Amino acid sequence: xxxxIPEVGRRGLPKIIGGEVPSAINIxxxxxxxxxxxxxxxxxxxxxxxEVHINNRTIMCHLYS
Numbered sequence: 001x002x003x004x005i006p007e008v009g010r011r012g013l014p015k016i017i018g019g020e021v022p023s024a025i026n027i028x029x030x031x032x033x034x035x036x037x038x039x040x041x042x043x044x045x046x047x048x049x050x051e052v053h054i055n056n057r058t059i060m061c062h063l064y065s
Contacts, residue, residue, distance in 0.1 A: 017033075018038075019035055019036025020035070029045065030048060031045075031049055049061050049062045052065050
């Protein structure tokens, strides 16, 4: 997901996240990206991650909290 962030001077298309976008009607519990994230942990399925500030960016990921 972080590799999809646009960079100045970067050419080509951003990296595409695999899997399917979750239903807006039936939003999964926990992190909305867990169904398609390659780094999913057990707590991703049940708990929304907290905001973390890294390199002037705000992210929400259990991997960095």
